[in-house]
Amino acid sequence: MSRRDWPAAEAAAHEKLKSWTGNGPGGVVLGMERGVPRLIAAAGRCGAGLGPLGPDSVFRWASVTKHVFATCLLESEAFGLDMPLGEALCELAAAPAAVTVGQALAMQGGLPDPRECLTLLGFGAHERTEADALYPWMASFDWLNAAPGAEVAYSNGGYRLLEMAMARRGFVFSEMVAAHAKRLGTGMRASEHWTDPVPGLVPGHVPEADGWSEGFQGMHLSAAGSLSGSAMDLACWLADLMPRAIFDRIARPLPLGSGEATGYGLGISLTRIGNMAVPGHGGAQAGYRAGFLCDPDQGISLVVLTNRDDGDATGLAAHVWAALCGVPDGALLKPAQGWAPAGLFAAAEGDLWAEVRPGSIVVRDAEETLFEGEDGWFVSNAAQSRMRLRYEDGALTGELFHRPVRLLPAKDDAAMPGLDGDWTCDGAFLQIEGRTLNWGAGPRRSAATMTPLGNGRWLFTANGRRICLQRLSDERLKLSLARARGLEYRRV
Incomplete structure (x- = not known):
């Protein structure tokens, strides 16, 4: 068993947190070994006038919720991982019905x-939506x-789909979380909406030019990101989970259909x-960042939670x-520098585009x-x-996402044939x-300049996102983002 250097970890945590001192928001780093806290470091405040x-x-916890839901699903034994979603949700369109639970x-x-489909219909992040309306809308997507x-x-x-399927079998995620919280003596809980009361919840902070605003999400929360709790709550949950066989099942990466190995379970x-x-896993919601890493063999977990939108919890x-773990700097991955010329690139056809930035890429x-x-x-x-x-x-x-790619510099189309006019999709x-x-009407109407990618594709900005518009025919357009690539508009 290799030795773990907790004093060095604590020093590293304090070094990273020192820029968050003062009256602004900050974060918490907590390390636990076999149920015993070994590292606690914190900086910043809960909010204006708060402690x-x-x-x-x-x-x-944002997307840190996901592994908790996967655990509850396996505990329920309601579905096998190879079962198609259509067997649990008979009203799903054919395309999603063929996807397996795993x-x-x-x-x-x-x-x-x-959420990204809503963006493509012009819904802002603050607009409220309900589960009863979201589910049948999603179930109708046949792409x-x-x-x-x-x-x-x-x-x-x-x-979101599997949470609905679980509930139909009598397994309500929020109730399963509450049972685990009671068993462990923690305060973790699942919420339906951002406005639901959560005892002790600290406000999330989004940086603005003149200070901070409070984060908010209007869309109904789901098992993809509905949990809240403290760093101690999450560490206690992980301490209980890691020795169980179920942890190995959720942590084991699922290979692709081709058999190729992946790193995601x-x-x-x-x-x-x-x-x-x-x-481990990370998560992001308006004003919050969360992340954890763990070593199940040694019973070690490291939790980072922040109440600031610019807090890199997973990097910390x-x-x-x-x-x-005593990993020398020379063994760590080095940030990319000058690896490609900055600018826009696109595949020869389709909606795949990217922008090269210093040290990163936007896809x-x-x-x-x-x-x-x-x-x-x-x-x-x-x-x-x-x-x-x-x-x-x-x-x-x-390769991007395990698939081969070749992206060429974006080019300007001399003309934009067949695009002028009015287009509609699902009421948008x-x-x-x-x-x-x-886009939009009345005081919500906004205008955006379309930036060409070449071969019938353009980018425009709406609701803070850069959306790709692809001309499919004289009568059809497709809008796409990273997580929603098939919403079609038709000519009025």
């Missing part, structure tokens, strides 16, 4: 993400982002730190873990940090968005005039 953050401060949990189902088992690409859609991903592949956890409006890999490749360190790229012969080549409405796209 300092600590191990018992309550945060939203694929839905392991980000391999290609299921559209409901997928990708063929099931073909790629690992993040989406919350599978978790059932709400658990593997993070490379030195020569280790460490199980990896930094502290490296110190805990379909989702940004991922890149690091130096082997043999001239540049890679991501996120199992749910695997990337392996290089720049050669004027193009980005390699947009209008195109030359290179201007108008």
Whole structure:
């Protein structure tokens, strides 16, 4: 058994947290070994006029919820992982009905993400939606982002569908969480809406030009990200979970349909730190960031929770873990520098586009940090968005999400034939005039300039997102984001 250096980990945590001192928001780092807290570091405050953050401060866990839901699903024994979703939800359209339970949990189902579908219909992040309306709307989508088992690409859609399927079998996620919380003596809980009362919840903070605003989400919360609790609550949950056989089942990566290995299991991903592949997960919601890493063999967990939108919880956890395990700086992945010229790139056809930035790449409006890999490749360190790229012969080549890609510099189309006019989708409405796209009505009407990618594709910005518009025919357009790639508008 290798030795763990808790003093070094604590020093690393305090070093990273020192910029969060003062009256602003901050975060908590908590390390636990076999049920005993070994590291507690905190900085910042709960909110204006409120006290300092600590191990018992309550945060939203965001997507850290996913592994808890996967655990509850396996405990229920309601569904086998190979069962198609259509057997549990008979009203699903044919495309999502063929996705298996395991694929839905392991980000391999290609299921559209409901939040990003709402964005493509013009819904802002603050607009409230209800579960009873969201589910039948999602069930009617007869398209997928990708063929099931073909790629690992993040989406919350599978978790929302499976939560509904569980409830129909009598297993209500919030009730299962409450039972675990009572058994463990913790305060973790599942919420339906952002406005539901949560005892002790600290406000989430979003940076603005003149200070901070309070984060908010209008969409109904689901098992993809509905939990809240303290750092101590999460550490106690992990201490109880890790010795159980069920942890190995959720942490074991699910291979693709081709048999190719991945780094993502059932709400658990593997993070490379030195020569280790460490199980854990991260999460992000408006004003909150969360992350954890763990070593089930030694009963060690490391939890990071923040109440600030710019808090890199997963990066902080990896930094502290490296110190805990004595990983030298030379063994860590080095940030990519100058690996490709900055700018927009796109595949020869389809909706795949990317923007190269210093040290990162944005793919379909989702940004991922890149690091130096082997043999001239540049890679991501996120199992749910695997990337392996290089720049050669004027193009980005390699793999995205386990699929081969070749992206060329974006080019300007001399003309935009067949786009002018009015378009509609599911009650949403947009209008195109030359290179201007108008969306919404009345005081919500906004205009965006369309940036060409080439070959009948353009980018425009709406509700803070860069959306790809692809001309399919004289009568059809497709809008897409990273997690929702198939919403079609038709000419009025």
